Amino acid sequence: MKKLIMIIVGFFVCMVSFAYAGSIKDMPSAIVGQAIGYAMSHESFNPQKKINVKILNIQDKLQNYLIDRGFKLKSVLIVSHEKNGKQFNVKGSVIHIDSIHRFIQTGFDARCSIENKTTILVNKVQLANNSKPNTLFFIVPAEKIKSSDLRNISFSQALQQVSSVAKKIDGSYVGMDYRPEKYKLIAFIMNKIDDPDSVYPVVSDAPFANGEQGSLIETADGWHILLSEAEFGYNDNNPKYFNVLWEKDNNVLAFESYCTQGLIKAIQTALLRNGYDVGISDGKLSENTELAVKKYIKNTKFHKDTQISSSLLWFMQQNNQINISELVQIALLKNGINIGSVDGKIGPKTIKGLKKYQKRLDIKADGKITPELVLLLLQTSKNIDVYSHIRTLFQEPILIKKYQDKMWPNEL
Amino acid sequence: MNNKFKLINSIIFILILSGCVTNDVKINNVFKKPINKQPILARNILDMPEDAYRVVLTISAQILNSDKKSKDVMLQSSCPIILRNSRLFSFQNAMLMSNEKINTDGRKNLEADTFFIDPLGRTLGYSISAVYSEDGKKIIVHNYSVVEKFVQAKNTVCFILPADEYNKLNQHTFPKTFYGLYRYAAINAITPQQASNYREKSKWAVMVFFLDRMSQSAISQLGISDKADPFDKGYTKDTKFIIYDGWRIGVAVGEFQLLQPGSTEPLYAKAFYSPGKEYTGNIFLKKSKMVSLYKIN
Numbered sequence: 001m002k003k004l005i006m007i008i009v010g011f012f013v014c015m016v017s018f019a020y021a022g023s024i025k026d027m028p029s030a031i032v033g034q035a036i037g038y039a040m041s042h043e044s045f046n047p048q049k050k051i052n053v054k055i056l057n058i059q060d061k062l063q064n065y066l067i068d069r070g071f072k073l074k075s076v077l078i079v080s081h082e083k084n085g086k087q088f089n090v091k092g093s094v095i096h097i098d099s100i101h102r103f104i105q106t107g108f109d110a111r112c113s114i115e116n117k118t119t120i121l122v123n124k125v126q127l128a129n130n131s132k133p134n135t136l137f138f139i140v141p142a143e144k145i146k147s148s149d150l151r152n153i154s155f156s157q158a159l160q161q162v163s164s165v166a167k168k169i170d171g172s173y174v175g176m177d178y179r180p181e182k183y184k185l186i187a188f189i190m191n192k193i194d195d196p197d198s199v200y201p202v203v204s205d206a207p208f209a210n211g212e213q214g215s216l217i218e219t220a221d222g223w224h225i226l227l228s229e230a231e232f233g234y235n236d237n238n239p240k241y242f243n244v245l246w247e248k249d250n251n252v253l254a255f256e257s258y259c260t261q262g263l264i265k266a267i268q269t270a271l272l273r274n275g276y277d278v279g280i281s282d283g284k285l286s287e288n289t290e291l292a293v294k295k296y297i298k299n300t301k302f303h304k305d306t307q308i309s310s311s312l313l314w315f316m317q318q319n320n321q322i323n324i325s326e327l328v329q330i331a332l333l334k335n336g337i338n339i340g341s342v343d344g345k346i347g348p349k350t351i352k353g354l355k356k357y358q359k360r361l362d363i364k365a366d367g368k369i370t371p372e373l374v375l376l377l378l379q380t381s382k383n384i385d386v387y388s389h390i391r392t393l394f395q396e397p398i399l400i401k402k403y404q405d406k407m408w409p410n411e412l
Numbered sequence: 413m414n415n416k417f418k419l420i421n422s423i424i425f426i427l428i429l430s431g432c433v434t435n436d437v438k439i440n441n442v443f444k445k446p447i448n449k450q451p452i453l454a455r456n457i458l459d460m461p462e463d464a465y466r467v468v469l470t471i472s473a474q475i476l477n478s479d480k481k482s483k484d485v486m487l488q489s490s491c492p493i494i495l496r497n498s499r500l501f502s503f504q505n506a507m508l509m510s511n512e513k514i515n516t517d518g519r520k521n522l523e524a525d526t527f528f529i530d531p532l533g534r535t536l537g538y539s540i541s542a543v544y545s546e547d548g549k550k551i552i553v554h555n556y557s558v559v560e561k562f563v564q565a566k567n568t569v570c571f572i573l574p575a576d577e578y579n580k581l582n583q584h585t586f587p588k589t590f591y592g593l594y595r596y597a598a599i600n601a602i603t604p605q606q607a608s609n610y611r612e613k614s615k616w617a618v619m620v621f622f623l624d625r626m627s628q629s630a631i632s633q634l635g636i637s638d639k640a641d642p643f644d645k646g647y648t649k650d651t652k653f654i655i656y657d658g659w660r661i662g663v664a665v666g667e668f669q670l671l672q673p674g675s676t677e678p679l680y681a682k683a684f685y686s687p688g689k690e691y692t693g694n695i696f697l698k699k700s701k702m703v704s705l706y707k708i709n
């Protein structure tokens with residue numbers, strides 16, 4: 001009898017193991033993350049596996065968290081998870097992105113339980129927004145933009161306005177006078193951060209260093225722009241650095257540092273890789289470099305008025321097989337503008353399409369194919385991720401002080 | 413007696429059977445435990461075969477959320493883990509555990525560990541498991557999983573600061589990040605050279621920062637002892653640990669005289685570590701090990 005009982009107990013243990021393992025198999029943390037992410041962005045969630053994720057009592061809280069309906073779930077990141085029987089905790093973050101590639105990263109800590117083989121209950125979720133600032137940088141002649149203007153318009157309008165005037169001087173352009181001028185250094189914070197007041201720009205003579213502090217502007221829709229003013233001449237021997245500093249828990253971290261001189265050097269490197277003769281690659285806009293830039297602009301079929309800019313650099317850094325005409329036509333089609341067939345030739349239909357697109361964005365409708373316009377086209381096209389490439393400008397963070405002299409030696 | 417023996421045997425058999433069945437079920441990789449004991453094919457990423465090198469580097473870039481990705485490596489799924497504070501960390505090294513063909517259509521399996529480091533020297537690692545195939549110059553990674561890999565903690569940094577400075581911190585001012593506390597300790601710490609200026613006994617806070625990320629179940633200890641002996645833990649009762657996302661800081665506050673030239677009464681701060689549940693090796697080797705020894709007097 002005892003033997004029978006023990007066999008039954010053993011069999012029960014065995015079955016429990018089966019059932020338990022089966023439910024774990026169908027319980028990926030990523031599905032919980034996705035469910036939270038979709039709930040926040042008002043999107044419907046249809047998991048591939050037939051798993052029902054019920055989020056208890058907090059649906060309203062999640063939906064109120066992302067007020068702007070323009071943001072869609074981009075990715076779910078699972079950082080850690082702990083399980084204790086049928087209960088499990090998932091920590092991670094969800095990233096929502098909008099049409100101009102602003103993003104909101106939200107950390108979550110979810111307490112979940114397995115209801116049955118196909119149902120997961122999310123009993124409690126805590127959310128936290130703790131992203132570091134990510135910026136997009138422009139240099140604009142001081143007189144072209146008033147900081148008060150930026151306060152009264154939306155972030156996307158400000159981005160368009162600044163990028164449209166920045167193109168003429170971003171870096172330096174062919175035939176420019178390099179005497180010092182007053183510029184506004186503007187960085188758009190592309191993500192939602194916890195405490196915007198902790199972020200500030202400085203202009204300094206060294207990268208990642210402290211310096212003369214600029215200001216933080218809040219746009220009409222509650223996003224933020226960093227702005228500094230400086231007087232400098234491109235390519236002289238005194239480059240300025242626009243450093244984005246972040247005060248976080250008594251630390252001052254420099255996450256991004258942009259140099260006013262580095263662009264020419266980068267342009268020279270990219271041109272060299274594409275087989276153009278730039279003379280000496282010294283960061284100075286020499287005659288050879290100017291000539292190489294003009295040749296590149298002509299060969300890639302950008303408009304002849306195209307000037308040196310970080311947007312132009314972006315195209316140079318792509319492979320040299322890039323066909324701008326074809327790219328523009330495809331991007332116009334992806335933006336819903338009919339230009340007939342994609343033949344790689346810029347004819348009247350394509351120019352008409354470009355003007356239509358420019359009018360839509362409320363920018364000067366001249367139909368000129370410039371790097372800035374093509375980038376805008378790509379950014380607003382569906383399924384083309386441009387920003388991931390542009391963000392190569394970001395630097396590794398540097399802790400300003402390391403205090404190594406205060407460390408005690410390890411005797412081991 | 414004989415029946416009892418049979419009974420016990422049956423129970424053991426059934427329990428073993430149930431255990432085997434559980435192990436055979438492919439659980440989701442998110443919950444898979446890292447395996448400690450595996451042969452290492454390459455100890456440095458530069459020693460890896462070209463294809464493994466490219467796959468490991470691309471997945472490492474994904475973990476870091478970095479743009480430095482190889483254009484010729486296509487990942488067919490997004491990374492299940494992206495390092496929190498990924499902007500702080502950079503790639504340190506990777507080790508290749510296995511890399512072999514798994515079927516006739518050229519698909520290969522890869523198991524590797526990849527490690528990251530931040531400017532303070534904090535480290536953490538991940539185990540990568542990937543199935544990929546080569547198509548000319550391109551590599552297609554069909555699926556991959558990433559789980560955290562905890563390594564033997566070995567790197568620590570010690571700061572000694574006046575106890576008053578440490579005690580000043582309250583629930584409102586206590587730094588919320590490892591960086592914050594590190595900076596606070598570093599600013600208020602005295603250098604080993606300054607120690608001999610303090611000739612009287614006074615209250616000090618010894619802060620030992622563990623730079624390697626530990627699992628929740630790992631055990632860390634900070635002891636104050638008059639012996640350098642690694643088996644003597646010394647006084648550990650009043651030390652406390654602060655944990656920031658897996659990185660630990662041990663704090664011992666006490667009254668003593670700091671490092672003096674020619675001192676005949678040595679005093680040491682010692683940091684100990686033993687791995688947690690992630691350790692699946694020999695249970696007898698899973699003992700607490702001294703990872704640092706600081707002579708404070």
